[in-house]
Amino acid sequence: MTHSLPPSTESTIVKRVTDEKFVDVYTSNEEAARLLENGRTLVAVKAWFFVAALGSHSYSSGIHCIRIRVDDGVPFLGIRSRSIPPVPSEFSGGSYCLESVSTYGWEISYAAIINGHVHANSEEIMEPDSAIYSLTLNCDQRRLSLVNENTNEQSEMEVDIHQVPFPWCLFGA
Template sequence: MTFSTPSSTKSTIENIVNDEKFAQIYIPDENAVQLLDNERTIMNVKHGLSGCALGIHSYSSGIHSVRIRVDIGNPVLGIRSRNIPPIPDKYCWGSYSVSPSTYGWQKDYGRLLNGRIDGYELKQILNNMKRDSHVYTITLNCDEHRLSILNEDTKEQDEMEVDVAHAPLPWCLYVGLHRHLTRISLI
């Protein structure tokens, strides 16, 4: 049984998202990625091309957690505004991750805040994500405009505030595929 408190608009119940899928793919060559496992696994199969994938769900309130396994590669794991389409940056090898509204973590590089690498946190995050075949939980707290990541294998974690002026709600899951071979699965 669920109870609601009229004086509070913030949820403390975490929704574990088990039915997320990769819905929209942005890549310069449609043959550069493969969707597998009922659109729950994405593979970048052409070296040298950047791309990205957005999840099917839109998140505008509450707390939602998505589990992701990174089998190989250095993807960006995070969110972006559903209503702001990603655009490739021609000065950054066509990366979609450096477009405005992207928030998350790039494996082996660091935090992304509104599409920009946060150099201050770079060294700490570098040590946290240099592993393949690890499982990460991304938690979207829409009510408090926060995003967090937990490496389930090492228990290392990080959290950031999302500026809704740059990434207005609703949000969607965002996975950035860089120029190296990458395989990511939603679990």
């Protein structure tokens, strides 16, 4: 006996996001960061100030891959819930990543950040300078992955949808 099955609701097609840009910048000093190239580049221009930015797109289903170039520094690359605005942590000197609920991703060359908490036992340590990264948001399986395209180092994590409700957005700091 054969049965027809409904089509799968999970996508296997990876959508390359080529028009993502930063639109909302968070910092305690307006002169600490600049958006360049029509929002495609976030630059911290003042030392000793934490900076964070949200991407323009919202993601709720499917698989999306965003390529990000890091020229220098130790940035955070990841996601957060669009409905939960970033707030600086008074316990971590004003960081928008640490102790910040709804934040998932990687502080490059340091650690994974899961719901604002450091998980320093991440398997891979990625080199930050002059590298291209592919950040893949798999909304259907609730997973994030990061690949350093220069070295092929990669890391992956599960996302708790209760801590990071849809829609997600790109989060950089």
